[in-house]
Amino acid sequence: MTTTGARVEVRNLTKRFGGFTAVDDLSFNVEPGRITGFLGPNGAGKTTSLRMLLGLVRQTSGTATIDGKTYRDLDQPLRVVGSALEATNFHPGRSGRDHLRVLAATAGIPDSRVDELLELTGIPAAARKKAGGYSMGMRQRLGLAAALIGDPRLLVLDEPANGLDPEGIRWLRGFLRHLASEGRTILVSSHLLQEIEQTVDDVIIVANGKLVREGTVGELRGNATSLVRTSDADSLVGALRVADVTAHVQDDGGIVAETDDLRLVGDVALRAGVPIHELRPLAADLEQLFFSLTEGTNRNLGEIGQSAGEQARPMTPVSAPGQEGANQ
Numbered sequence: 001m002t003t004t005g006a007r008v009e010v011r012n013l014t015k016r017f018g019g020f021t022a023v024d025d026l027s028f029n030v031e032p033g034r035i036t037g038f039l040g041p042n043g044a045g046k047t048t049s050l051r052m053l054l055g056l057v058r059q060t061s062g063t064a065t066i067d068g069k070t071y072r073d074l075d076q077p078l079r080v081v082g083s084a085l086e087a088t089n090f091h092p093g094r095s096g097r098d099h100l101r102v103l104a105a106t107a108g109i110p111d112s113r114v115d116e117l118l119e120l121t122g123i124p125a126a127a128r129k130k131a132g133g134y135s136m137g138m139r140q141r142l143g144l145a146a147a148l149i150g151d152p153r154l155l156v157l158d159e160p161a162n163g164l165d166p167e168g169i170r171w172l173r174g175f176l177r178h179l180a181s182e183g184r185t186i187l188v189s190s191h192l193l194q195e196i197e198q199t200v201d202d203v204i205i206v207a208n209g210k211l212v213r214e215g216t217v218g219e220l221r222g223n224a225t226s227l228v229r230t231s232d233a234d235s236l237v238g239a240l241r242v243a244d245v246t247a248h249v250q251d252d253g254g255i256v257a258e259t260d261d262l263r264l265v266g267d268v269a270l271r272a273g274v275p276i277h278e279l280r281p282l283a284a285d286l287e288q289l290f291f292s293l294t295e296g297t298n299r300n301l302g303e304i305g306q307s308a309g310e311q312a313r314p315m316t317p318v319s320a321p322g323q324e325g326a327n328q
Protein backbone atom coordinates (compact mmCIF):
# COMPACT_ATOMS: atom_id res chain seq x y z
CA MET A 1 0.00 0.00 0.00
CA THR A 2 1.28 3.48 -0.77
CA THR A 3 0.14 6.73 0.75
CA THR A 4 1.01 10.25 -0.24
CA GLY A 5 2.62 11.74 2.82
CA ALA A 6 1.83 15.29 3.89
CA ARG A 7 4.59 17.90 3.96
CA VAL A 8 5.04 20.00 7.08
CA GLU A 9 6.38 23.54 6.85
CA VAL A 10 7.18 25.55 9.92
CA ARG A 11 8.14 29.18 9.32
CA ASN A 12 9.35 31.65 11.94
CA LEU A 13 7.13 29.99 14.51
CA THR A 14 7.17 31.81 17.84
CA LYS A 15 5.26 31.27 21.06
CA ARG A 16 5.51 33.53 24.08
CA PHE A 17 3.88 32.77 27.40
CA GLY A 18 3.83 36.19 29.02
CA GLY A 19 7.43 37.38 28.91
CA PHE A 20 8.80 33.87 28.34
CA THR A 21 9.63 32.78 24.79
CA ALA A 22 9.01 29.03 24.63
CA VAL A 23 9.46 28.76 20.84
CA ASP A 24 11.67 31.30 19.16
CA ASP A 25 11.50 31.98 15.40
CA LEU A 26 11.61 28.30 14.51
CA SER A 27 11.69 27.20 10.84
CA PHE A 28 12.00 23.69 9.41
CA ASN A 29 10.41 21.24 6.95
CA VAL A 30 9.34 17.66 7.45
CA GLU A 31 9.33 15.53 4.31
CA PRO A 32 7.02 12.65 3.28
CA GLY A 33 8.26 9.08 3.33
CA ARG A 34 10.81 9.88 6.01
CA ILE A 35 11.03 9.67 9.78
CA THR A 36 12.08 12.98 11.27
CA GLY A 37 13.31 13.25 14.83
CA PHE A 38 12.44 16.47 16.67
CA LEU A 39 15.07 16.56 19.36
CA GLY A 40 15.91 18.77 22.28
CA PRO A 41 16.33 18.68 26.04
CA ASN A 42 13.35 18.99 28.38
CA GLY A 43 11.74 22.38 28.04
CA ALA A 44 13.29 23.10 24.61
CA GLY A 45 9.87 23.86 23.13
CA LYS A 46 9.12 20.62 21.27
CA THR A 47 5.65 19.95 22.68
CA THR A 48 4.64 23.59 22.32
CA SER A 49 5.73 23.51 18.66
CA LEU A 50 3.80 20.31 17.99
CA ARG A 51 0.73 21.74 19.73
CA MET A 52 0.89 24.78 17.47
CA LEU A 53 1.19 22.54 14.40
CA LEU A 54 -1.92 20.68 15.57
CA GLY A 55 -3.89 23.85 16.26
CA LEU A 56 -4.02 23.20 20.02
CA VAL A 57 -2.08 26.31 20.97
CA ARG A 58 -2.20 29.58 19.07
CA GLN A 59 1.20 30.87 18.00
CA THR A 60 2.36 34.39 18.81
CA SER A 61 3.69 34.68 15.25
CA GLY A 62 4.83 32.58 12.33
CA THR A 63 3.12 29.65 10.61
CA ALA A 64 2.97 25.88 10.81
CA THR A 65 1.25 24.18 7.88
CA ILE A 66 0.44 20.70 6.63
CA ASP A 67 0.47 20.52 2.84
CA GLY A 68 0.16 24.30 2.86
CA LYS A 69 -2.86 24.43 5.20
CA THR A 70 -3.11 25.12 8.90
CA TYR A 71 -4.57 22.26 10.93
CA ARG A 72 -7.80 24.21 11.40
CA ASP A 73 -8.22 24.52 7.63
CA LEU A 74 -7.91 20.81 6.93
CA ASP A 75 -11.12 19.28 5.57
CA GLN A 76 -10.80 15.89 7.25
CA PRO A 77 -8.08 16.35 9.85
CA LEU A 78 -8.08 12.75 11.15
CA ARG A 79 -7.50 11.48 7.62
CA VAL A 80 -4.54 13.81 7.20
CA VAL A 81 -2.88 13.95 10.62
CA GLY A 82 -2.72 11.45 13.45
CA SER A 83 -1.11 12.56 16.68
CA ALA A 84 -0.23 11.22 20.08
CA LEU A 85 0.90 14.01 22.34
CA GLU A 86 0.31 12.51 25.74
CA ALA A 87 0.32 8.86 26.60
CA THR A 88 -1.91 9.36 29.63
CA ASN A 89 -4.80 11.04 27.92
CA PHE A 90 -7.36 8.23 28.16
CA HIS A 91 -10.51 7.90 30.16
CA PRO A 92 -9.34 5.48 32.89
CA GLY A 93 -12.65 3.66 33.15
CA ARG A 94 -12.97 2.99 29.44
CA SER A 95 -11.40 -0.03 27.74
CA GLY A 96 -8.81 0.54 25.04
CA ARG A 97 -11.18 -0.91 22.49
CA ASP A 98 -14.04 1.38 23.53
CA HIS A 99 -11.75 4.37 23.47
CA LEU A 100 -10.87 3.64 19.84
CA ARG A 101 -14.50 2.89 18.96
CA VAL A 102 -15.60 6.32 20.23
CA LEU A 103 -12.88 7.96 18.19
CA ALA A 104 -13.78 5.92 15.11
CA ALA A 105 -17.46 6.77 15.46
CA THR A 106 -16.81 10.51 15.64
CA ALA A 107 -14.83 10.31 12.41
CA GLY A 108 -17.25 7.98 10.61
CA ILE A 109 -14.68 5.17 10.57
CA PRO A 110 -15.93 1.54 10.74
CA ASP A 111 -15.40 -0.54 13.90
CA SER A 112 -13.38 -3.06 11.90
CA ARG A 113 -10.55 -0.52 11.84
CA VAL A 114 -10.42 -0.64 15.64
CA ASP A 115 -9.65 -4.36 15.77
CA GLU A 116 -7.17 -3.99 12.94
CA LEU A 117 -5.33 -1.28 14.90
CA LEU A 118 -5.35 -3.20 18.19
CA GLU A 119 -3.76 -6.07 16.30
CA LEU A 120 -1.26 -3.82 14.51
CA THR A 121 -0.11 -2.12 17.70
CA GLY A 122 0.18 -5.40 19.58
CA ILE A 123 -2.48 -4.87 22.26
CA PRO A 124 -5.44 -7.05 21.19
CA ALA A 125 -5.42 -8.86 24.55
CA ALA A 126 -5.63 -5.57 26.44
CA ALA A 127 -8.54 -4.38 24.36
CA ARG A 128 -11.19 -5.24 26.96
CA LYS A 129 -9.25 -3.99 29.99
CA LYS A 130 -9.83 -0.52 31.39
CA ALA A 131 -7.23 1.92 30.13
CA GLY A 132 -6.67 3.13 33.72
CA GLY A 133 -4.87 -0.14 34.42
CA TYR A 134 -2.59 0.05 31.42
CA SER A 135 1.18 0.19 31.78
CA MET A 136 2.97 3.17 30.24
CA GLY A 137 4.02 0.99 27.31
CA MET A 138 0.41 -0.14 26.70
CA ARG A 139 -0.79 3.47 26.86
CA GLN A 140 1.83 4.40 24.29
CA ARG A 141 0.59 1.64 22.00
CA LEU A 142 -3.03 2.66 22.50
CA GLY A 143 -2.04 6.27 21.75
CA LEU A 144 -0.41 5.11 18.55
CA ALA A 145 -3.50 3.11 17.59
CA ALA A 146 -5.65 6.20 18.22
CA ALA A 147 -3.32 8.33 16.10
CA LEU A 148 -3.67 5.87 13.23
CA ILE A 149 -7.45 5.61 13.33
CA GLY A 150 -8.05 7.74 10.22
CA ASP A 151 -5.16 6.13 8.28
CA PRO A 152 -3.42 9.53 8.28
CA ARG A 153 -0.75 10.77 5.88
CA LEU A 154 1.17 12.48 8.67
CA LEU A 155 1.90 11.04 12.10
CA VAL A 156 3.01 13.35 14.92
CA LEU A 157 4.24 11.54 18.03
CA ASP A 158 5.49 13.24 21.18
CA GLU A 159 8.07 11.09 22.99
CA PRO A 160 6.57 7.80 21.72
CA ALA A 161 9.40 5.71 23.16
CA ASN A 162 8.75 6.91 26.74
CA GLY A 163 7.92 3.95 28.94
CA LEU A 164 8.68 1.33 26.32
CA ASP A 165 11.10 -1.45 27.20
CA PRO A 166 13.94 -2.27 24.75
CA GLU A 167 11.74 -4.79 22.97
CA GLY A 168 8.99 -2.17 22.70
CA ILE A 169 11.43 0.37 21.29
CA ARG A 170 12.59 -2.16 18.71
CA TRP A 171 8.99 -2.86 17.78
CA LEU A 172 8.23 0.88 17.50
CA ARG A 173 11.26 1.37 15.26
CA GLY A 174 10.10 -1.32 12.84
CA PHE A 175 6.52 -0.09 12.96
CA LEU A 176 7.41 3.52 12.16
CA ARG A 177 9.77 2.40 9.41
CA HIS A 178 6.95 0.40 7.85
CA LEU A 179 4.58 3.40 8.01
CA ALA A 180 7.20 5.67 6.43
CA SER A 181 7.94 3.12 3.71
CA GLU A 182 4.29 3.40 2.71
CA GLY A 183 4.95 7.08 2.02
CA ARG A 184 3.68 8.63 5.25
CA THR A 185 5.38 11.53 6.95
CA ILE A 186 6.48 10.69 10.49
CA LEU A 187 7.50 13.36 13.01
CA VAL A 188 8.73 12.05 16.35
CA SER A 189 9.89 14.15 19.28
CA SER A 190 12.36 12.99 21.89
CA HIS A 191 14.69 14.41 24.48
CA LEU A 192 16.95 11.35 24.18
CA LEU A 193 18.95 11.04 21.03
CA GLN A 194 19.93 7.43 21.62
CA GLU A 195 16.26 6.46 21.83
CA ILE A 196 15.57 7.52 18.27
CA GLU A 197 18.99 7.70 16.62
CA GLN A 198 18.49 4.36 14.90
CA THR A 199 14.90 5.15 13.99
CA VAL A 200 15.09 8.48 12.19
CA ASP A 201 16.28 9.66 8.77
CA ASP A 202 16.28 13.39 9.47
CA VAL A 203 16.96 15.30 12.65
CA ILE A 204 15.84 18.73 13.84
CA ILE A 205 17.56 19.81 17.05
CA VAL A 206 16.12 22.60 19.19
CA ALA A 207 17.39 24.24 22.36
CA ASN A 208 15.88 27.21 24.20
CA GLY A 209 13.07 27.24 21.64
CA LYS A 210 15.50 27.82 18.76
CA LEU A 211 16.71 25.63 15.93
CA VAL A 212 20.32 24.67 16.54
CA ARG A 213 20.90 22.06 13.81
CA GLU A 214 19.02 20.14 11.15
CA GLY A 215 19.98 17.59 8.55
CA THR A 216 19.98 13.92 7.74
CA VAL A 217 21.50 11.60 10.33
CA GLY A 218 24.35 11.05 7.85
CA GLU A 219 24.98 14.80 7.48
CA LEU A 220 25.06 15.25 11.23
CA ARG A 221 27.47 12.39 11.61
CA GLY A 222 29.73 14.07 9.07
CA ASN A 223 32.01 12.29 6.63
CA ALA A 224 32.37 8.61 7.24
CA THR A 225 35.85 7.51 8.22
CA SER A 226 37.52 4.29 9.23
CA LEU A 227 40.18 3.34 11.71
CA VAL A 228 43.00 1.03 10.74
CA ARG A 229 45.91 -0.25 12.79
CA THR A 230 49.08 -1.75 11.41
CA SER A 231 52.71 -2.26 12.42
CA ASP A 232 53.82 -0.02 9.52
CA ALA A 233 51.66 3.10 9.66
CA ASP A 234 53.84 5.28 7.42
CA SER A 235 53.80 2.78 4.56
CA LEU A 236 50.04 2.33 4.79
CA VAL A 237 49.34 6.08 4.92
CA GLY A 238 51.54 6.50 1.82
CA ALA A 239 49.78 3.65 -0.01
CA LEU A 240 46.35 5.05 0.92
CA ARG A 241 47.30 8.46 -0.41
CA VAL A 242 48.40 6.90 -3.70
CA ALA A 243 44.91 5.33 -3.81
CA ASP A 244 43.41 8.83 -3.31
CA VAL A 245 42.37 8.21 0.29
CA THR A 246 43.35 10.94 2.73
CA ALA A 247 44.72 9.40 5.92
CA HIS A 248 46.60 10.51 8.99
CA VAL A 249 48.21 8.83 11.97
CA GLN A 250 46.76 9.60 15.41
CA ASP A 251 48.80 9.96 18.60
CA ASP A 252 48.00 6.36 19.59
CA GLY A 253 49.36 5.06 16.27
CA GLY A 254 45.96 4.30 14.72
CA ILE A 255 45.32 5.61 11.20
CA VAL A 256 42.14 7.50 10.41
CA ALA A 257 41.31 7.07 6.73
CA GLU A 258 38.67 9.33 5.20
CA THR A 259 36.57 6.62 3.67
CA ASP A 260 34.04 4.10 4.92
CA ASP A 261 35.08 1.62 2.22
CA LEU A 262 36.81 -0.97 4.43
CA ARG A 263 37.37 -3.32 1.52
CA LEU A 264 39.35 -0.61 -0.30
CA VAL A 265 41.53 0.00 2.77
CA GLY A 266 42.12 -3.76 3.15
CA ASP A 267 43.02 -4.16 -0.54
CA VAL A 268 45.43 -1.22 -0.42
CA ALA A 269 47.14 -2.72 2.64
CA LEU A 270 47.43 -6.11 0.97
CA ARG A 271 48.98 -4.61 -2.17
CA ALA A 272 51.40 -2.62 0.00
CA GLY A 273 52.32 -5.79 1.91
CA VAL A 274 51.37 -4.21 5.22
CA PRO A 275 49.70 -6.34 7.94
CA ILE A 276 46.40 -5.11 9.36
CA HIS A 277 45.76 -5.47 13.08
CA GLU A 278 42.42 -3.70 13.22
CA LEU A 279 40.04 -2.25 10.64
CA ARG A 280 36.63 -0.79 11.47
CA PRO A 281 34.29 2.05 10.56
CA LEU A 282 34.51 5.07 12.82
CA ALA A 283 31.06 6.24 13.82
CA ALA A 284 30.89 9.91 14.67
CA ASP A 285 29.45 10.33 18.12
CA LEU A 286 26.03 11.87 17.52
CA GLU A 287 25.30 11.78 21.22
CA GLN A 288 28.31 13.98 21.84
CA LEU A 289 27.17 16.39 19.13
CA PHE A 290 23.69 16.53 20.65
CA PHE A 291 25.08 17.30 24.10
CA SER A 292 27.46 19.95 22.82
CA LEU A 293 24.61 21.66 20.94
CA THR A 294 22.16 21.59 23.80
CA GLU A 295 24.30 21.53 26.94
CA GLY A 296 22.93 23.54 29.84
CA THR A 297 19.70 24.43 28.05
CA ASN A 298 17.22 22.35 30.05
CA ARG A 299 14.80 25.15 30.94
CA ASN A 300 12.60 22.90 33.04
CA LEU A 301 15.33 22.83 35.68
CA GLY A 302 15.22 26.61 36.20
CA GLU A 303 18.14 28.43 37.77
CA ILE A 304 18.58 26.15 40.77
CA GLY A 305 18.71 22.87 38.85
CA GLN A 306 21.36 24.03 36.42
CA SER A 307 24.95 23.52 37.38
CA ALA A 308 27.21 26.54 37.75
CA GLY A 309 28.32 28.06 34.48
CA GLU A 310 25.35 26.78 32.50
CA GLN A 311 22.98 29.25 30.96
CA ALA A 312 19.89 29.03 33.11
CA ARG A 313 16.75 30.76 31.92
CA PRO A 314 14.14 31.23 34.61
CA MET A 315 10.57 30.73 33.58
CA THR A 316 7.33 31.80 35.11
CA PRO A 317 4.31 29.76 34.06
CA VAL A 318 1.42 31.99 33.11
CA SER A 319 -1.13 29.21 33.30
CA ALA A 320 -1.34 26.06 35.35
CA PRO A 321 -0.82 22.72 33.57
CA GLY A 322 -4.05 21.50 32.07
CA GLN A 323 -5.37 25.03 31.56
CA GLU A 324 -3.88 25.32 28.15
CA GLY A 325 -6.46 25.77 25.47
CA ALA A 326 -6.86 26.49 21.82
CA ASN A 327 -7.11 30.18 22.51
CA GLN A 328 -3.65 30.60 24.00
Ligand SMILES: Nc1ncnc2c1ncn2[C@@H]1O[C@H](COP(=O)(O)OP(=O)(O)OP(=O)(O)O)[C@@H](O)[C@H]1O
Residues within 6 Å of the ligand: 017, 020, 022, 040, 041, 042, 043, 044, 045, 046, 047, 048, 049, 191, 299, 300, 315, 316, 317, 318, 319, 324
Ligand atom coordinates in the same frame (compact mmCIF):
# COMPACT_ATOMS: atom_id res chain seq x y z
N1 LIG B 1 1.20 27.13 29.26
C1 LIG B 1 2.45 27.47 29.54
N2 LIG B 1 2.72 28.55 30.28
C2 LIG B 1 4.00 28.90 30.57
N3 LIG B 1 5.08 28.23 30.16
C3 LIG B 1 4.87 27.13 29.43
C4 LIG B 1 3.57 26.68 29.06
N4 LIG B 1 3.68 25.57 28.31
C5 LIG B 1 5.01 25.31 28.21
N5 LIG B 1 5.72 26.25 28.86
C6 LIG B 1 7.18 26.34 29.00
O1 LIG B 1 7.74 26.43 27.71
C7 LIG B 1 8.95 25.70 27.64
C8 LIG B 1 8.87 24.69 26.53
O2 LIG B 1 8.01 23.65 26.95
P1 LIG B 1 7.70 22.39 26.06
O3 LIG B 1 6.81 21.48 26.83
O4 LIG B 1 7.27 22.81 24.72
O5 LIG B 1 9.16 21.76 25.97
P2 LIG B 1 9.57 20.32 25.48
O6 LIG B 1 10.76 20.51 24.61
O7 LIG B 1 8.41 19.60 24.91
O8 LIG B 1 10.04 19.66 26.82
P3 LIG B 1 9.73 18.19 27.42
O9 LIG B 1 10.69 17.27 26.77
O10 LIG B 1 10.01 18.40 28.87
O11 LIG B 1 8.28 17.90 27.14
C9 LIG B 1 9.17 25.06 29.00
O12 LIG B 1 10.05 25.87 29.75
C10 LIG B 1 7.77 25.06 29.59
O13 LIG B 1 7.80 25.09 30.99
